Amino acid sequence: MKKILLALTAVAAMTGSASAADLAARPYVKAPAPAPVANWTGFYVFGGGGGGVSASDQSVQSTVGQIPLTITQRQGGSGWFGTVGLGYDWQFSGTWVAGVFADGQFGSIRATVQDPIAGITGNQKLEDSWAAGVRLGWLVAPNVLSYVNGGYSGAHFGSTNFLTLAGAPTGIHLNGFNRNGWFIGGGVENNLNIFGITAPGWFMKTEYRSAFYNAKNQTELDNVTNLPAITGHDIRANSWNQTISTSLVYRFNWTGPVVAKY
Structure with a gap:
């Protein structure tokens, strides 16, 4: 009986030692950290500049009776502009961002104006414009947003002084005027940290925009x-303006990437 008890005690001691050794040998594995996310909800301001091209479908009509005198012909031009604006974004469903914004542009995008019947020509300058709209974007990465936008736009065009085809003054002009229209566009906005720059809250966006302004009669x-x-x-x-701009953006709420809460 004593031999059996001694044998059982020895087996139990060996089993306990092996279990303790196994527990001590297991390596410690740290739980994986939550994936970093960024918070795009909040106000922002921006300013920048760019270049653009202009196209206009033009025809000549009689001042009295508005009788068409020529077929419609397309004229064009190009130039530069600066822009400033502000907006507010909401981030939802993880990777989607929607927002509202307003901005203004100022500069010099010139387009040709011609009256082939009278043999006179001149330049018409888009001096300033403004836009108010909405945008919808998808986060390509936590700090990179790809978006489309659209909305309402208004523009002011400066006066035109006509010259002869040889370049001599004619004593004829068009007054400056305002036009209303709409725009569509899209772009990419990214935090400057993507370039290795430590700049919390600072972003850069590059945007294409196409604005259409309704037709208007201007009397010579x-x-x-x-x-x-x-x-x-x-x-x-009418007037169709296409622009590409790059702007520096500051987001007041930016604290990301931050650690997601679970």
Whole structure:
């Protein structure tokens, strides 16, 4: 009986030692950290600049009766501009961002204006414009947003002084005017940390925009009297402007990437 008890005691002691050895040998494995996310909800301001091209479908009409005198022809131009604006974004469903914004542009995008019947030509400058719209984006990465936008736009075009085809003054002009329209576009916005720059809250965005302004009749006026010129003509034209801009953005709420809470 004593031999059996001694044998059982020895087996139990060996088993306990082996179990203790096994427990001591197991390596410690740290739980994986939660994936980093960024918070895009909040206000932002931006400013930048870029370049653009302009296209206009033009025709000549009689001032009296608005009788078409020529077929519609397309004229174009190009130039530069600066922009400033502000907005607010909401991040939802993890990787989607929606927002509202407003901005203004100022600069010099010039387009050709011609009256082939009278043999006169001039330049019309888009001096400033503004836009208010919405945008919807998807986070390609926690700190990179790809988006599309659209909304309402208004623009002011400066006056035009006509010259002959040889470059001589004609004494005829078009007054400056305002136009209303709409725009669509899209772009990419990213935190500057993507370039290895430590700049919390600072972003860069590059955006394409296409703005369309409705057609308007402009009467050719005499420079001295500011009354309808002897030509008796109106220029009817719309305007289509395409721009590409790069802006520096500051987001007031930016603290990311931050650790997601579980």
